[in-house]
Amino acid sequence: MAKKTYHGVTNDKERSKQKLVDAVGVIIRTQGYTGLNASNVAKNAGVNRRLINLYFGNLDALVETYVRGKDYWVAASGNAGELMEENKGNDTRQILETLLVNQLDYFFKEEEMQKIVLWQISQRSQIMFEVAEEREKLGAAYFELTDPFFKKTDVDLRAVAGLLVGGIYYMVLHAKSNDSLFCQIDVNSPEGLDRIKNAIGAILKDTFRRAEIANNKN
Missing domain, CATH: 1.10.10 (Arc Repressor Mutant, subunit A)
Incomplete structure (x- = not known):
């Protein structure tokens, strides 16, 4: 033995x-x-x-x-990655809306990710730079799908998405830190979160509609 x-x-x-x-x-x-x-x-x-x-x-x-060892952005994206694989460029508005809503829900619940984002914007470090690069890779994969639709328009989807992501982060961090209203919205309430989600959908719907109008004119 x-x-x-x-x-x-x-x-x-x-x-x-x-x-x-x-x-x-x-x-x-x-x-x-x-x-x-x-x-x-x-x-x-x-x-x-x-x-x-x-x-x-x-x-x-x-x-x-x-x-x-943590994959914050993939976790925050939820099922958006699966939608990207399944759609292969179809209905990219819904993919982005799903991605942003998933990020809002995940970021609101996950205290660790809140601290990581605070770290990113508070102190320059190689670790946080690389974390941000991982986030950009996920975004780049999505924008590759949307570029053909927006290429011949003056609609800047990246800027719109950037403002929405930045707004999500700031509103959640503000609510978690101060427990106060933001633009008279209680982000800490289910009703407040729903208002933000509805606004995300409305902004994206308008953004894609403007691109569609521009494409029809070309």
């Missing part, structure tokens, strides 16, 4: 590494990026802070390990 190999030390190392990675997520959700220091991470993980340097090299590398 073959002798079993002892994996105790290896398992302990992997458990400690995972505890440290998990601790980064907890701190981001509860304290934001300003709480990410070696002492906080180690205390939350319940391990010696020296293990951060031993296993990851430094704190930045540990944080990068955590962030790279």
